[in-house]
Amino acid sequence: MSLDDIAYAEIEAQCHQELEQLKLEKEKLVSQLNGMLSQRTYIEDKVKGLSRLIPTLKVMKQEAQELVTTINDISDSSEKISSKIRQLDTARGRVDECLLRVNDLIDLEICSQGVQQAILDLDYEKGAAHVHRFLSMDQSLLKRTANDTNNMSDMLKSVRTLQEATAQLRAIVEHKFDEAVNNEDLGSVERFFKIFPLLGMQEEGIKNFCTFLCTKVALTADKNLKSAISTPLADKRQTVVYADTLILLFEGLARVIDTHQPLLETYYGPGRLLSALEILQKECDRQIRRVLIEWGKSRQIEKKIQQIADLSKMSSNSSFSKLEKIDPKDLDILIGEITLMHFRCELYIKFIRRKVLADIEVGILDPEQKATQIKSLDSLILNSELSQCKHDLLSHYLRLEQYFMEESVAKAVSMDVFESGQETSSMVDDTFFIVRKCIRRSISTGSLDGICVIINNVCRVLENDYCDVLKARLKQGYPSGYLDLTQAYNVLQNSIQQGRLQPGDTEQARTAFIVALNNADSSTEYVTALVDSVMKEIEVVCPNMNSKERGKLESCLSGISSVSAKLAEIIEYGIQQLKSAAIKPRINPWVDTFMNFSHQLTEDELSAYEGGESFVQTLIMNLETLLSSFRDILSENNYNHFIQALTAEVTQRFEKVIMKSQFNRLGGLVLDKEVRSLAGYITSDTYWSARDQFARLTQIATILNFEQIEEIRDYWGSSDGGITWRLTPNEIKSVLALRVDFKSEEVKKLRL
Numbered sequence: 001m002s003l004d005d006i007a008y009a010e011i012e013a014q015c016h017q018e019l020e021q022l023k024l025e026k027e028k029l030v031s032q033l034n035g036m037l038s039q040r041t042y043i044e045d046k047v048k049g050l051s052r053l054i055p056t057l058k059v060m061k062q063e064a065q066e067l068v069t070t071i072n073d074i075s076d077s078s079e080k081i082s083s084k085i086r087q088l089d090t091a092r093g094r095v096d097e098c099l100l101r102v103n104d105l106i107d108l109e110i111c112s113q114g115v116q117q118a119i120l121d122l123d124y125e126k127g128a129a130h131v132h133r134f135l136s137m138d139q140s141l142l143k144r145t146a147n148d149t150n151n152m153s154d155m156l157k158s159v160r161t162l163q164e165a166t167a168q169l170r171a172i173v174e175h176k177f178d179e180a181v182n183n184e185d186l187g188s189v190e191r192f193f194k195i196f197p198l199l200g201m202q203e204e205g206i207k208n209f210c211t212f213l214c215t216k217v218a219l220t221a222d223k224n225l226k227s228a229i230s231t232p233l234a235d236k237r238q239t240v241v242y243a244d245t246l247i248l249l250f251e252g253l254a255r256v257i258d259t260h261q262p263l264l265e266t267y268y269g270p271g272r273l274l275s276a277l278e279i280l281q282k283e284c285d286r287q288i289r290r291v292l293i294e295w296g297k298s299r300q301i302e303k304k305i306q307q308i309a310d311l312s313k314m315s316s317n318s319s320f321s322k323l324e325k326i327d328p329k330d331l332d333i334l335i336g337e338i339t340l341m342h343f344r345c346e347l348y349i350k351f352i353r354r355k356v357l358a359d360i361e362v363g364i365l366d367p368e369q370k371a372t373q374i375k376s377l378d379s380l381i382l383n384s385e386l387s388q389c390k391h392d393l394l395s396h397y398l399r400l401e402q403y404f405m406e407e408s409v410a411k412a413v414s415m416d417v418f419e420s421g422q423e424t425s426s427m428v429d430d431t432f433f434i435v436r437k438c439i440r441r442s443i444s445t446g447s448l449d450g451i452c453v454i455i456n457n458v459c460r461v462l463e464n465d466y467c468d469v470l471k472a473r474l475k476q477g478y479p480s481g482y483l484d485l486t487q488a489y490n491v492l493q494n495s496i497q498q499g500r501l502q503p504g505d506t507e508q509a510r511t512a513f514i515v516a517l518n519n520a521d522s523s524t525e526y527v528t529a530l531v532d533s534v535m536k537e538i539e540v541v542c543p544n545m546n547s548k549e550r551g552k553l554e555s556c557l558s559g560i561s562s563v564s565a566k567l568a569e570i571i572e573y574g575i576q577q578l579k580s581a582a583i584k585p586r587i588n589p590w591v592d593t594f595m596n597f598s599h600q601l602t603e604d605e606l607s608a609y610e611g612g613e614s615f616v617q618t619l620i621m622n623l624e625t626l627l628s629s630f631r632d633i634l635s636e637n638n639y640n641h642f643i644q645a646l647t648a649e650v651t652q653r654f655e656k657v658i659m660k661s662q663f664n665r666l667g668g669l670v671l672d673k674e675v676r677s678l679a680g681y682i683t684s685d686t687y688w689s690a691r692d693q694f695a696r697l698t699q700i701a702t703i704l705n706f707e708q709i710e711e712i713r714d715y716w717g718s719s720d721g722g723i724t725w726r727l728t729p730n731e732i733k734s735v736l737a738l739r740v741d742f743k744s745e746e747v748k749k750l751r752l
Helices: 001-038 040-120 124-135 141-149 152-182 186-199 200-229 238-268 273-299 301-312 328-363 367-380 386-416 426-444 449-474 486-497 506-541 547-596 603-611 615-631 636-659 663-684 697-706 711-715 731-735 744-749
Strands: none
Touching: 001 040, 001 124, 001 301, 040 200, 040 273, 124 152, 124 186, 141 603, 152 186, 152 200, 152 238, 186 200, 186 238, 200 273, 238 273, 238 663, 273 301, 273 328, 273 367, 273 386, 301 386, 328 367, 328 386, 328 426, 328 506, 367 386, 386 449, 426 506, 449 506, 506 547, 506 636, 547 615, 547 636, 603 663, 615 636, 615 663, 636 663, 636 697
8 A cells, every 4th residue: 555545544534533523513512402492482481571670670770879879978978977076076075174174173172271171170081081082183184284274373272282281181190090099999090090091091001900900919819828828727628728729819810800801891992901911910920829839838749749759769779768658648639639720720721811812803803913912812821920830730730640540559459358259359449449530630630631641641550550460460370179189289389389379378369360350350341431431521621622632632542442452361361371270170081081981872872871871961060060160259251251261172172082982873963962962051151152162063963973974965065054164174074984884985085
């Protein structure tokens, strides 16, 4: 094919392609034309509708143009009117300023004429009112007015007159106030106190008046303190007389604040209570320090604290070995007085904080200024002598309370008494009475930090000084009876060599062991009740705890709960001691007698066995004898633990002797009955079910009771068999092998 033919073919193909595209476009245009033709009627109806709207649109256009013209006219008129209004506002402002100047000039003249006459008439309230009106005038406006008036000399004369009268009145009022204070004329004191703010002397008025109030507070406090010092020892309030003195001081100050706050707000305005409190607090600090100094001397606080500190060093320094301990009873009343004093300090601080914060909230609107005032209040309280004294009281309390708790618990342990017929000894009630008393006393201080410290001390005392005593008593062991003289002699010799008990005190050692075990169980209940009651009591005293404080408290209380865990360990240790001394030496020979009986029985032998005294009857009788000896002396929980230990030992030993025996079908039947009887007896003697501990033993008896080996398939792996197997496949085969009538080859071939 030539090049021309190739070019021609390409042109022809291109032409065909363009022709196809033109056909497609034609079809598309035809489709669009058909669509438009199909809508011809609809479009014509719309066009006719629009043509009918043309006249209406012309009218609307004309009305719109007229509306625009009207709006433009109104806008022009409004602009002209607003311009006039602005001019009127400016004029009115000038008129108001003029009226103010005129009124100031009139008042200035009236005040200048009236103030001197009021001073001559000794009408200080009226004179102060004239001065107050003068001071409320805008001084810069007065100067401008003087420059704008022709009668400037008269005006300046009035200003000078009022300025001189102001200075004169201020001096007179201060002098009269001091005179009223010296004469103890309360009416005149209040009279001139009300005049101070009219003269622009708010700070001076508050300072002078609060200084006067401080003198009254000081006189009363001094009288109360002298009365406390001279109180005879026989007086029934002598033990808390200094706490009473402190309470009287705080009540007096609170009464002063409550009484005079309305007066301060009325004449000086709200928001000024903090200024008054700063002055009153200085007197409060001075008086509380005086009371605590006298209290410390009278109660010999420093001496007692030093003596306790020396006693704490006795164990590490032999030079203190001759120190005489302080009887905790002698500190009991003193600690109560300290908690009362600390609580009253805490209560007074809350009172003044609440009062000042309420006054700031009402009197100060600016947030920054309000925050500054609150910060000043916090600083005033924190840096006050009151806070330092409160801290000192808490420090004394914690040291004395710690000593009281430790010594009282040690005394309760050393004076432990057991009365016949009781499950526990006196140390349990005495110890938890002491720790509960200490915690409640710490709550009465109102200090969350103090409460947490005491709770931590309680945890330490219970874990170290109390639980260790119980553990030590249990370590002495439980000396029970023995099966033969040789065993008794050997165990007794070992015990004597180890210092665990002395010959002849076996019964006493048994009682001590059981009582210690019951004490541990009873202590667990006390601890649980203590945690619940303490949390409720603290929430009553400290209802507004934040999340951080609550978390701190719960952390401390969890320490008390941890004592329960240690007590549980002690109980478990005691039960294991009982198991070794009282259970295992008896259970093993009792259960081992099972091997003395034949378990390959004929029908006649079965009848003879059931008619006589069977193995299980003897075992149950022996177990009843053992349990009855502990049933009345162990607490309920400890008795249940004892039965659990006994059941575990019985089932384990029984399983061992079964695996050493051989059975036929009737022997397996007898074993099944004996296991069920034994399980029923032990279960009936306690509130918890012991059948779970008998699970392996019951399954062994069930297997040995099979008629044929294949019966195991009905139980093993059956979804509705209702059995949770405790035996492994190999253990099941070992049990089946105990049946003499089962072929060993079939047992070995069994697939489980």
